[in-house]
Amino acid sequence: MLRPIPRAASTAIPTTNFSTRSLHPRHSSSIAPARPQVIFSGIQPTGVPHLGNYLGALRQWVKLQNEAPSNATILYSVVDLHAITVRQDPVQLRQWRREMLASLLAVGLDPKRSIIFYQSDVAAHSELMWILSCYASMGYLSRMTQWKSKLALPESSSLLDPSTRTKLKLGLFSYPVLQAADILVHRATHVPVGADQSQHLEFARECANGFNHNFQHVLVPPETILSPARRVMSLTRPHLKMSKSHEDPKSRILITDSRDEISQKINSALTDSIVGVTYDPANRPGVSNLIHIMYHLDETLADSCEALAHDCRDLSLRALKEKVIDTVNEQLDSVRMKYEELTRADAHLLGDISDEGSHKASANANATMSLVREALGL
Ligand code: TYM
Numbered sequence: 001m002l003r004p005i006p007r008a009a010s011t012a013i014p015t016t017n018f019s020t021r022s023l024h025p026r027h028s029s030s031i032a033p034a035r036p037q038v039i040f041s042g043i044q045p046t047g048v049p050h051l052g053n054y055l056g057a058l059r060q061w062v063k064l065q066n067e068a069p070s071n072a073t074i075l076y077s078v079v080d081l082h083a084i085t086v087r088q089d090p091v092q093l094r095q096w097r098r099e100m101l102a103s104l105l106a107v108g109l110d111p112k113r114s115i116i117f118y119q120s121d122v123a124a125h126s127e128l129m130w131i132l133s134c135y136a137s138m139g140y141l142s143r144m145t146q147w148k149s150k151l152a153l154p155e156s157s158s159l160l161d162p163s164t165r166t167k168l169k170l171g172l173f174s175y176p177v178l179q180a181a182d183i184l185v186h187r188a189t190h191v192p193v194g195a196d197q198s199q200h201l202e203f204a205r206e207c208a209n210g211f212n213h214n215f216q217h218v219l220v221p222p223e224t225i226l227s228p229a230r231r232v233m234s235l236t237r238p239h240l241k242m243s244k245s246h247e248d249p250k251s252r253i254l255i256t257d258s259r260d261e262i263s264q265k266i267n268s269a270l271t272d273s274i275v276g277v278t279y280d281p282a283n284r285p286g287v288s289n290l291i292h293i294m295y296h297l298d299e300t301l302a303d304s305c306e307a308l309a310h311d312c313r314d315l316s317l318r319a320l321k322e323k324v325i326d327t328v329n330e331q332l333d334s335v336r337m338k339y340e341e342l343t344r345a346d347a348h349l350l351g352d353i354s355d356e357g358s359h360k361a362s363a364n365a366n367a368t369m370s371l372v373r374e375a376l377g378l
Helices: 050-067 090-106 122-135 137-142 146-150 164-168 176-182 195-214 259-267 285-297 305-311 317-344 349-374
Strands: 014-015 038-043 074-078 115-118 190-193 223-226
Touching: 014 305, 038 050, 050 074, 050 146, 050 285, 074 090, 090 115, 090 164, 090 285, 090 317, 090 349, 122 176, 122 349, 137 317, 146 176, 146 195, 176 190, 176 195, 190 195, 195 223, 259 317, 285 305
Parallel strands: 014 223, 038 074, 038 190, 074 115, 190 223
Antiparallel strands: none
């Protein structure tokens, strides 16, 4: 069943499993035409993306770019203002921004079809953040817990605790408001993300509905598009998600890793001592994560993770790892080559792409801001 595209007046809180079928305009004889789709997503420039970013988000971004209707507007942002909610070294950040842009092109984003830009180049993101923060409830924000993991604080830590209050900066606490502004300033109808972003997307819908209720129906509550590989787990601690911030580099495969690095990381992935292969994420998280990665990298291998595990049931864990290594290499070889080509290319190439992207993104965002200012009486 296809979902209708959310409109400014909608109060639905929809989440869609990824399927570009649901992005095609519905053929209808109704008088009001469906609003053209606007697809938006973002990634922080905090290092080269890993397999979790790739399977949970980037690969879907490319699929959407290639399959969305031609009248859709597609925007992908390197969200550098989000990255500075934790302390960054300026030299490193500058390099990471460029590396992220090169990574987005290397996985297959095409600046002729997608608007690719640095968040900090489009001032309207910050302006709308301020406006939304004037209406965002501290109560709601304090129930969103990402700041605890960013500060490596236990789940039990509380805002009432003076040492927590000293460590927690305003920007990190209000991170979800900036994320809501990123989405709403482009009046995005669809936002492709991994499962860890669901709570933030729900907050963005709350912000849009609240604004529309109190002022005019200007903002669009977006629909979440979850990729089938919602959560890729760490190779070394498979009960945790794969993340750029874990201290052990062997916990993640970067999309630019060499064949040797990929092989070493998968060979040292934590599994168990049970004989044979089964897909059982609760009891065999390490083995199941390897199956999950292999299945989502190449869905032609089987119909499901369970079926793939069944096909591999008689393999030793060593042989399973070899199979996973081959699949990862097959998928990432071309990404790595494209990335190397881009980083060796003329230094102006990436700058020209981001300049053009920020120009188009600013035009799109400014159109929303005129309506927002008007609605507020500014
Ligand atoms: P970030 O930079 O942490 O991650 C970028 C995307 O990768 C997905 N992802 C994963 N998916 C599956 N398994 C994993 N282990 C995994 N790790 C990361 C994330 O879900 C995300 O889709 N707050 C966002 C950035 C952001 C944003 C936005 C996203 C800022 N503004 C507006 C969407 C719309 C973040 O930190 O993503």
